[in-house]
Structures are given as C-alpha cells and as structure tokens.
Amino acid sequence: MHIFDSVQKTKRKFTPMVEGKVSLYVCGPTVYDDAHLGHAKSALVFDLLVRVLEANGYSVIYARNITDIDDKIIKKAQEQNRTIKEITDFYTTAYHREMAFLGIKKPDIEPKATESLNAMFELIQKLIDNKHAYKTEDGDVYFDTASDSKYLTLSNRVQDEGDKFQRVESSSMKKNSADFALWKSVNDGGVSFNSPFGSGRPGWHIECSAMIEKHFVTVSSPYAIDIHGGGADLLFPHHENEAAQTRCATSHPLANYWMHNGFVNIDGEKMSKSLGNSFFLKDALKAYDGEVLRFYLLSTHYRSNFNFNEDDLLSSKKRLDRIYRLKKRLFGLANAYERTAFCEKLLDTLSDDLNISSALALIDEMISSANETLDTAGKHKELKKETLSNLTYIEKILGFGAKNPFEYFQFGLNEDAKAKIAELIIKRDEAKKAKDFALSDTIRDEILSFGVSLMDTPNGTFWERT
RNA sequence: GGUGCCAUCGCCAAGUGGUAAGGCCGCAGCCUGCAAAGCUGCUAUCCCCAGUUCAAAUCUGGGUGGCACCUCCA
16 A cells, blocks of 8 residues: 655555554544535545555544534624534534435544543643743733744745734734644633633644544554545644644654645636535535545545536546446346455555546446446356456445446436336337337437436336436 | 646546556447447547657656645635
8 A cells, every 4th residue: 555645745655553553534624514525525535545445454443523613613603693512513414414425434533622622631731831832911822833843844834934024913922923822712701611721712723633642642652643634725734733733742743644635626716605505515415416426526536636517527427327337237136246356456556545547447447348248148147246246346445336226327306207207118118019119209209308318228128317 | 925736639537767548528330120328449649948868748957837825724
C-alpha cells in the first residue's frame, strides 16, 4: 500500500505503527447546515481508503468527528429560535442519512466536541503548563505560536511579515497575530461551558487534537495516529494548529501520514451560497440514486479538484450502468465468491494511492470481456462464476453494484407507472407474437414516454429508466 | 504580494524516463421484425519554446494559461 503524504508531498509506502492495525482520523462536518457535495466527496474518499486498507488485511479504527460547538451553530439556533441541540441533532441525523445513501460505512468512532470537553481541558492545561499557551486579561487562552519552533512546518508556510500588517485589527490581546484561540471566554450568558479557565467555548482546532488523544493514544505510540485526513483547505490553519497543539502538549507528533482530498466545484465555480441550493447533497439525492453520486464523485482521483457538472454525471452514470447490466445478465445465480486474478489486480491498483481511474479501466475491460463471452453460445458456467466473484469484489471494495439491478434501473418511477409499464409490455408482447409490428411499435412509443427504454432479451422484455 | 498545484483526443480521465489505459460522444459493422442492450472495428504524440538523454507526456530552465490556500470553510 502506498499513500501520497500531503505534508512530505511524496508518495510513501504505508507502514502502520502497529503491524496489521491502522488508526485513521478524519475531520468531519460542523453540523450547522445540510451537507454539500464537498462533504460527500471527503467522506467518500476516506470510506474508500478504509475499504482498501481492510482489503489489504489491515484492521482499521476509523474516527470521524462531529463538530457540534461552533459560532455558526449558535447563530443558526438564534436565527431559527431553536436550541443548539435541536440544530446539531437535526443536521447530524441528516448527515448520517445522506452518507448512508452514498453507501458510506459508519466510522468506528464518531466523537462529538460536546462529549470531549474534558479531553480538551486536559490538553489546554498541559499547553499552559508547558508555556505553549497563555491566558489573556479577558479570559481567553491562546496558543503561543512563537513558542513552537516547528510551527508552520506542516503546511510549509513562511511567517509572512506583510500578513501581520494587514491583520493588526484582530484581537489586541494576542502576543502574536498568528496565535489562535484554545479557549474563548464568553460572558454573554449564552452558550458556554464551565472550564478550569472560566466559562466559555473551546477553539475549533483543539477539538480534534483532544479527540485524537482521547480515543487513540497509547503510552508508547510514536505518533498519535497513523493517518490524518480531511479536505485540502484544512491543511492550513486547521491541521497546522492541530499538529502544533499535539506536538507541544504531548511527546508525540500528531500523525505519520497526512491525506487531503481535493475540492468540489460546481460548473467551474467554487461552491457558494449564492449559487443556490444545487450543491446540497439532499437535492442531488432527489434526482439521482445515491450510488450514481457515489460513483461519479469517486470517479476522479481523490487529490484532484473535482468539477461537478451534470453532463459528466450522466456519462459517469452510463459507466455504472454497465456494471448493473452485467449483474442483470447473471441475476439469480448462486454466489460463491472466490478471489480471482481480477480481484488481485483491482486491489493492486487501488493500493497505489487509491488509483480509481486505473481501477475503473480494469472494471470496464472485465465487463466487456465477460459480455463478449456471454454473447457467444454456450453455458459458460465457469465464466459466470468468476464474473460473479469479480462483481462481488467490486461491490465490497468500491461499493459499486450493491443494489438489486432491476431496482437500480427503476430509480425515480412510482408504483403506478411501473404497473402501467408492465401492463403495456404484456400487450406489446401479444402484438409482437401476432406479428403486428405497427401496433407493437405504437405501444413501445407509449412505454418510452414514461422516460424508459425497452430491451428485448431471450429472457423477456425489460425496461430501464433512461 | 506570499506559498503551492495543474495543463493529455469534442467531453471526463489514467499514465512521472522506454515509445499514449478506460468511459462518454461520434462513425462503420454484427445482432434485432425494427429498436434498445451487448459485441467488433475506427478516432490524440500529450499548452508553447529551449535543454538533458540512446530514449521525455513523463526530468531541467523559460514562457503562456488555469486553479487553490494565506488564520470561517470538506
């Protein structure tokens, strides 16, 4: 297994701290709004990573956090006149539901900020004790960036003098403009938590460091975790600051490998509220099967920026359709999975920093080759068995082809329409038997008007949503 | 301004030194009552210039164009 380390900027052979075991932490969502395609992309990428690691024989402990303390949550609660918990519960539930539609497995651990406050207190106290953090007169606690000689080495940034001049207006209490809040005192009687540093709220960055420390670290770990993941925008400042906190509060660096997924743009533009709601996952799921979105969002390498575009989605869907059509051809066969040469090749290419494009090419070639043999006369018992094993493996490692193939092709049609189509197909078959092709073609036109296409096969007539 | 990434067929997209994967679209054919699906065949020398090398899409330098981050952000 090889992974591109976005800190060292090179592809590295993956070696976990403990043989056979992998600890993975990914920055999850702040639950103040519906998930958008970017959240989906990130969750999808690390879902794939976990599957590939497991296929390589690793036992993975995967944590993805929920940030449920945040100014934006408080703002939303005030706007909607609801409690913080109502807001965070609502969006957390929605997030879980939508991720499930995408075929994303649940993380093993899903820590919440509200449930990790003690771990944050401990970490902040250690930083204060080590003189890496200081308390200001108004009760805030800041990380002292000047005290950390390795600060900015994660994101390879240089301390920019110009930067300081531009941002002088922000918080005069800080020793250095680069210092970031570990604890913000809140006196307005609103949302605050009691802490050894006074009542207030934790800074964003400390949450992740604390959760990792709480859930993963054992006494002898050379790193807190093996792999830390998240969106590309998180490298700085979020991950830089996380790494600084952990490094200065404990005796170990935060992570051995860092992985960052690329961004999702819509029609060439950065996602923003002004573009309307088209980027929300819930809206995309109304129009497309979750697995179509999974396939499309995963079809480009995880490190590249992804340009979401409906035309591309449609051509990508046609590629997924091929998997399901092959599955249809083998429908009803008893599955007896065995690891084929194809499975080995697929795993090999995915183990090279998740090379999904090569993996998809392998799948397409496998499909064409299987169809070709199946088209010729003969029972092909061995080939069918092998192909079924291949499809099973694709489903397991990539999560493609997990549904009933007939239901997959019927996405979005209601029961009345399905019944009407079935009725018309019987009528058309009768007309065909009577060689009344004019009538059968008229009926077909009527069926096509439902937005479906028809396929006459030796096993009967089937239809698919187009 | 600082730092970094990218540029491969009409579209999407692999390939990081050995002579261009795959999908969509298109064209031709097989199959089909006709279709659809499936199959077969056909379609690029890799932004530009210079260099290194027996050999470069792949390395180096320069140029052009696009993008990201710079303390809210998956």
